[in-house]
Amino acid sequence: MRDLAGPDELLTRECVHFCRYLVDRAPDEAILRTWRRVQAHLPAHPSDRNLSDQWLLRLGRRGGMGLRLADAWSRLFCPATLLRRKLILAAAVLESSRGTAPLVQAGPVTPGWRALPGIGMAGLSLAGWTVLAVLLLGPVHLLRIRGRRTVDRG
Amino acid sequence: MADLLVVGSGASGVHFALTALQRGHRVTMLDVGHPRPDIPAPDIAFPDLPEALDDPAAWFLGPGGEQVVYPGDASSYYGHPPSKAYVFRPVPGTPTRSDAMVPLFTFARGGFAEAWTAGCYAFSPTDLTGMPVTSEDLRPHYQEVARRIGIGGVEDDLAPFIPLDAEYLPPLPFDPHSAHLMARYARRRAILHRRHRFFLGRSRVATLTADRDDRRACSQLGRCLWGCPSRSIYTPSQTLERCETFPGFRYRPGLLVRRFEYDGDGRIGQVVAQPVDGGPLLAVAADAVILAAGALGSSRIVLESVAHRTGTAPRLEGLMDNRQIHMPFVTPGMLGTAPMLAAYQFHHLAFAVSRNPATDHVHGQITTLKAASVHPILAGIPGDLRSALHLFQGVRSSLGIANVNLHDTRRSTSYLTLDSTGDGAPCLVVHYDPAPEEPARMAAATRDVRRALRRIGSWVLPGLVRVLPMGASVHYAGTLPMTLDPTPLAVDRSCRSWDFPNLHVVDGAVLPRLPAKNLTFTLMANAVRVATTAF
Numbered sequence: 001m002r003d004l005a006g007p008d009e010l011l012t013r014e015c016v017h018f019c020r021y022l023v024d025r026a027p028d029e030a031i032l033r034t035w036r037r038v039q040a041h042l043p044a045h046p047s048d049r050n051l052s053d054q055w056l057l058r059l060g061r062r063g064g065m066g067l068r069l070a071d072a073w074s075r076l077f078c079p080a081t082l083l084r085r086k087l088i089l090a091a092a093v094l095e096s097s098r099g100t101a102p103l104v105q106a107g108p109v110t111p112g113w114r115a116l117p118g119i120g121m122a123g124l125s126l127a128g129w130t131v132l133a134v135l136l137l138g139p140v141h142l143l144r145i146r147g148r149r150t151v152d153r154g
Numbered sequence: 155m156a157d158l159l160v161v162g163s164g165a166s167g168v169h170f171a172l173t174a175l176q177r178g179h180r181v182t183m184l185d186v187g188h189p190r191p192d193i194p195a196p197d198i199a200f201p202d203l204p205e206a207l208d209d210p211a212a213w214f215l216g217p218g219g220e221q222v223v224y225p226g227d228a229s230s231y232y233g234h235p236p237s238k239a240y241v242f243r244p245v246p247g248t249p250t251r252s253d254a255m256v257p258l259f260t261f262a263r264g265g266f267a268e269a270w271t272a273g274c275y276a277f278s279p280t281d282l283t284g285m286p287v288t289s290e291d292l293r294p295h296y297q298e299v300a301r302r303i304g305i306g307g308v309e310d311d312l313a314p315f316i317p318l319d320a321e322y323l324p325p326l327p328f329d330p331h332s333a334h335l336m337a338r339y340a341r342r343r344a345i346l347h348r349r350h351r352f353f354l355g356r357s358r359v360a361t362l363t364a365d366r367d368d369r370r371a372c373s374q375l376g377r378c379l380w381g382c383p384s385r386s387i388y389t390p391s392q393t394l395e396r397c398e399t400f401p402g403f404r405y406r407p408g409l410l411v412r413r414f415e416y417d418g419d420g421r422i423g424q425v426v427a428q429p430v431d432g433g434p435l436l437a438v439a440a441d442a443v444i445l446a447a448g449a450l451g452s453s454r455i456v457l458e459s460v461a462h463r464t465g466t467a468p469r470l471e472g473l474m475d476n477r478q479i480h481m482p483f484v485t486p487g488m489l490g491t492a493p494m495l496a497a498y499q500f501h502h503l504a505f506a507v508s509r510n511p512a513t514d515h516v517h518g519q520i521t522t523l524k525a526a527s528v529h530p531i532l533a534g535i536p537g538d539l540r541s542a543l544h545l546f547q548g549v550r551s552s553l554g555i556a557n558v559n560l561h562d563t564r565r566s567t568s569y570l571t572l573d574s575t576g577d578g579a580p581c582l583v584v585h586y587d588p589a590p591e592e593p594a595r596m597a598a599a600t601r602d603v604r605r606a607l608r609r610i611g612s613w614v615l616p617g618l619v620r621v622l623p624m625g626a627s628v629h630y631a632g633t634l635p636m637t638l639d640p641t642p643l644a645v646d647r648s649c650r651s652w653d654f655p656n657l658h659v660v661d662g663a664v665l666p667r668l669p670a671k672n673l674t675f676t677l678m679a680n681a682v683r684v685a686t687t688a689f
Binding site for chain 2: 021022030031034037038040041042043068071072075076079080084085087088089091092093095096097098099101102104105106107108109110111112113114115116118119121122123125126127129130133
């Protein structure tokens with residue numbers, strides 16, 4: 001799953017995937033500019049060089065279902081992982097940017113108690129993706145740890 | 155008429171200075187005084203700001219995203235926006251070391267209250283128990299400050315805890331969520347009083363509901379946290395501007411006061427200040443010195459002064475701060491209502507939980523969620539970010555937070571001192587030792603507020619209650635306390651130092667105990683009292 005893209009291309013690609021993931025919209029030029037600018041200030045974390053964190057980031061950068069699973073897994077087991085911090089940064093950029101701010105700040109409003117099914121669905125989705133992440137990424141994670149131990153033993 | 159040298163431009167300093175100027179004294183104010191940046195697009199409401207600003211992400215998050223709140227690095231549910239970064243911008247030469255406390259410092263023009271939420275809570279007779287000043291002493295000065303700054307409030311169930319001795323403005327109109335909570339409280343008032351000892355009322359806030367001079371009534375732009383563009387929310391820099399209209403006033407920004415120098419009788423001859431942009435130390439002569447640099451700032455000056463003359467820094471014991479607990483809640487009755495993004499952002503409701511003894515009462519505010527940076531909230535929801543965003547949007551209008559304050563008392567084990575062993579400027583050592591009974595008090599307060607909120611239809615979200623680190627409330631006090639009898643490193647009831655006859659201290663350092671409420675209104679009133687009675 002090694003990625004041979006250059007840093008700029010990687011940043012653009014992750015920004016596109018993260019924006020689509022969060023607000024179903026591709027980023028415009030202004031958001032892409034902001035995304036590149038804010039990377040320099042993304043704080044470092046001891047786990048950034050961790051192979052597991054790098055694997056989650058690579059999985060997330062592919063977008064789609066892999067991104068959602070990696071996100072759910074990260075939130076549950078390692079909320080400060082680089083992927084998760086980048087996603088929080090993406091949410092911050094989107095809520096502060098022209099065009100996308102309303103998509104983050106206020107979703108559609110269903111009046112009265114008719115709102116409940118929508119909220120229930122969102123809760124179920126949250127729980128469902130978390131369970132799926134544990135079921136699908138858990139074994140992969142265990143295999144990777146086991147593989148690393150085997151390599152360490154020589 | 156005296157020449158008075160005031161150190162610091164915070165809430166205490168400017169109200170002392172204004173009163174002294176009105177009484178005909180000449181005042182020089184020394185201050186670092188980081189200025190507030192201009193506020194862009196002053197007529198635009200929060201939801202429309204991203205469209206109106208040239209680079210909205212830079213304005214909301216900082217040019218490099220410095221103000222983004224990441225998982226694991228936040229003890230609060232919101233960070234300070236870039237527009238308020240100047241309030242917390244440090245200056246060189248003020249090293250600090252602390253344990254069990256995360257002290258904040260300000261060198262801003264106007265001090266910490268440039269970034270406050272405008273809560274004005276007069277101390278009750280119970281709060282003043284054991285203090286050398288009484289409610290009668292403070293009442294006329296609370297009234298004067300209320301006239302100056304404009305405070306909204308009404309007579310309600312909080313009156314026994316927060317006296318309404320001054321003339322108050324009509325309060326701000328409720329947002330729907332606050333109105334909902336107040337209506338539920340009214341229906342269950344008797345049981346809440348009897349069983350939960352819980353009292354709810356309107357916050358007393360220094361936010362205008364009618365135009366006054368160059369300040370406009372709150373127009374519900376929803377930009378309170380980022381800096382009120384219409385100046386409806388009072389800040390001390392407004393009073394500083396008023397001081398500057400007096401010919402006898404001189405404001406000297408860019409100076410960090412390091413120490414005062416005194417003779418064998420303790421009489422201060424001059425104050426020594428360090429220009430913050432470099433250059434040699436500067437000596438300023440003074441008849442009388444008034445320290446208003448905040449409890450930590452004023453204490454540092456006293457410590458450096460004594461250490462400079464004697465070679466040894468004493469300990470200033472009795473450091474206090476209000477422990478704060480954030481309790482996010484959801485109100486199911488508000489589900490399905492539209493979120494209020496353009497609305498007064500700060501709290502409309504305040505509460506008290508009575509205790510026995512009465513000095514231990516708990517006080518807090520309830521803030522319903524309106525305009526906000528939402529990414530820190532999303533980060534806290536336990537699940538993938540996409541689902542979290544949808545869930546948040548569904549419940550947004552029903553979210554709120556209760557900010558619970560606990561009282562504090564002076565203890566000899568919480569103190570300030572200096573460590574001069576390094577090469578550079580002496581290091582301020584902040585040692586805080588929580589009261590042994592604090593965990594029990596926090597647990598009881600959390601339990602009581604949770605139950606009371608449940609009664610008014612709000613559920614505290616499990617797992618999301620956060621005890622803020624000591625220091626977060628920025629209600630520092632107690633290190634140079636008022637005492638009735640002569641005491642070293644303390645002040646008399648007119649806030650004159652027992653050690654240095656021409657030194658007065660008018661900030662939080664003089665409070666000998668700290669009730670569970672914001673102290674800013676009392677500090678302003680006390681500063682006016684000192685200026686009126688001692689000069």
